[in-house]
Amino acid sequence: MERTRVPFTFQLDKTLSLLSNPGLLLASTKRSGASNVMTIGWGTVGIIWGRPCFVVLVRPSRYTYEFIEDSKVFTVNVPSEALREWVGFCGSRSGRTVDKFAAYNISISRGQLVEAVTIDACPIVYECRVIHYNDVIPAHLDPAVEATSYGGKDYHRLYYGEILGTFAVPGA
Numbered sequence: 177m178e179r180t181r182v183p184f185t186f187q188l189d190k191t192l193s194l195l196s197n198p199g200l201l202l203a204s205t206k207r208s209g210a211s212n213v214m215t216i217g218w219g220t221v222g223i224i225w226g227r228p229c230f231v232v233l234v235r236p237s238r239y240t241y242e243f244i245e246d247s248k249v250f251t252v253n254v255p256s257e258a259l260r261e262w263v264g265f266c267g268s269r270s271g272r273t274v275d276k277f278a279a280y281n282i283s284i285s286r287g288q289l290v291e292a293v294t295i296d297a298c299p300i301v302y303e304c305r306v307i308h309y310n311d312v313i314p315a316h317l318d319p320a321v322e323a324t325s326y327g328g329k330d331y332h333r334l335y336y337g338e339i340l341g342t343f344a345v346p347g348a
């Protein structure tokens with residue numbers, strides 16, 4: 177189904193609710209053209225430096241990290257209910273060992289505004305270009321967050337993706 181451009185605030189409550197369950201799909205493409213996808217459960221949408229931004233948190237251990245470091249673009253894809261099982265797969269398997277698109281016969285297309293793929297079966301997608309990043313600073317973390325989320329290693333890198341465009345299918 178063809179997606180058309182919508183404001184970044186379109187169905188934002190739905191996006192945020194699916195972020196917490198089952199997760200959203202963070203797709204990335206290297207300058208070489210290789211693509212990968214992983215599930216994200218943490219992130220935020222808002223306005224920073226006067227620009228709409230999707231901030232995603234990626235641990236350095238993720239294969240996806242290499243992709244975003246390389247191209248500095250990504251897309252966030254909001255899954256349909258039919259993709260729930262695949263979202264779980266994308267959150268438990270690494271693209272280092274399996275082609276997650278091929279494993280479920282998922283079709284993808286190049287973004288309209290960025291050189292990163294989008295997932296055809298997703299009703300809403302955000303196309304983003306990294307305009308800033310920073311790493312979680314262990315010394316600044318609340319000890320309870322450190323204990324539940326880190327245990328001394330693999331601190332997330334936060335990528336601030338300027339939302340260059342949000343696209344949705346009719347009735348999304």
Ligand SMILES: Cc1cc2nc3c(=O)[nH]c(=O)nc-3n(C[C@H](O)[C@H](O)[C@H](O)COP(=O)(O)O)c2cc1C
Pocket residue numbers: 198199212213214215216217218219233234235237238239240241264266267268269270271272
């Ligand atoms: C529901 C859910 C949410 C997740 N959220 C994140 C996240 O926000 N950031 C992160 O770095 N990993 C997150 N993960 C873990 C990655 O999706 C997982 O490690 C994935 O296999 C990484 O794939 P990759 O190595 O191909 O990049 C999440 C996993 C699940 C199941």
